[in-house]
Amino acid sequence: MKKIIYFITAISFFSCSKKAEQDDIVNSSTTSNLTNVSCTVLDKSSFHKQILANGKIEAHDRSELRFKTNEQLEKVYVSNGQTISKGAIIANLENSLLKNLLSKAQIDFEKAKHKFIEEKINFGYGQVNENEVPKNVLKTIQFKAGFLEAKNNFENAEILYNQTILKAPFSGIIANLNSKYGNFISSSDVFCTLISQNNLEVIFNILENEMSFVKKGQNITLTSFSNSNQEFLAKIIEVNPAVSKEGFVRVKAKISSNTNHLFDGMNVKIIINNTLEKILVIPKEALVLRSNKEVVFTTKNGFAKWNYVKIVDENNSHYAVSEGLKMGDTIIISGNQNLAHDAKVKKTFIRNK
Incomplete structure (x- = not known):
């Protein structure tokens, strides 16, 4: 009798265990179908x-x-890195002979002026203003006094003398000055370079597909590679309306902030910020590839739905989308890497990004 009871108990226990195992399989299967x-x-x-x-x-x-004549260098008044004003003398060539000729021409011109006054008196125009003397009479007086010839000689001597003196055409900084006292200077030699720090520009290239985001008058930021912590402001003044064979567009901007730490020829990093208003923006992690196409999953009634999208732009963290999604869609931003279309999903939480 005890053997029968033990047998029935063993069968009941086995049946209960089997049912529990089957229930676990069903529950496990149901849970594994949810992502x-x-x-x-x-x-x-x-x-x-x-x-x-x-x-x-x-x-x-x-x-x-450059000097406009050839001669030995007599004196240099500046050095590399020195700031000078417009009209300041930079250097001069040996010019003692030309200086003497200039002095002689000036003396001759003064003599001609006095002779001109005498001839005016002889012609009866001593008290008359020069502008009121008839033109034909005035020319005769000037010719007899040797006034025009003396004036021309003086001006020529002054031009030749000034060609031996190099002056700054504008205010700036001296650079590339290598000549020394006693060197023979030719008119074809570049004596030095003058650079203005008050009017610096930056030249850079952008890609062809970035042209729509850059326009004249737009503000940009730049930093030097030697000091990335210091930013300088600039404004775009020119966008070249041509694309190079490499696919680049040349842009020029005028630097508006203090340029004490920027120099001609320096390489810099350009940062252009632009904002697109009222556009669909998704986090980068929401985008996955399916069949080499860009896909974003949305959820509907507990199922995942994939949507082919068109990306118009991107930054470090987001994409701007023009097609494939609409406002109000619930998009999946994690757990989507191995997700399939119409897969059952469980939204653990919703967060706004």
């Missing part, structure tokens, strides 16, 4: 686009200075 995902509700917002480029500083006022 936990994180979602956010899509809305139109501002998209902050950033374009990065490398540029080079150029001085708008930059001149390679």
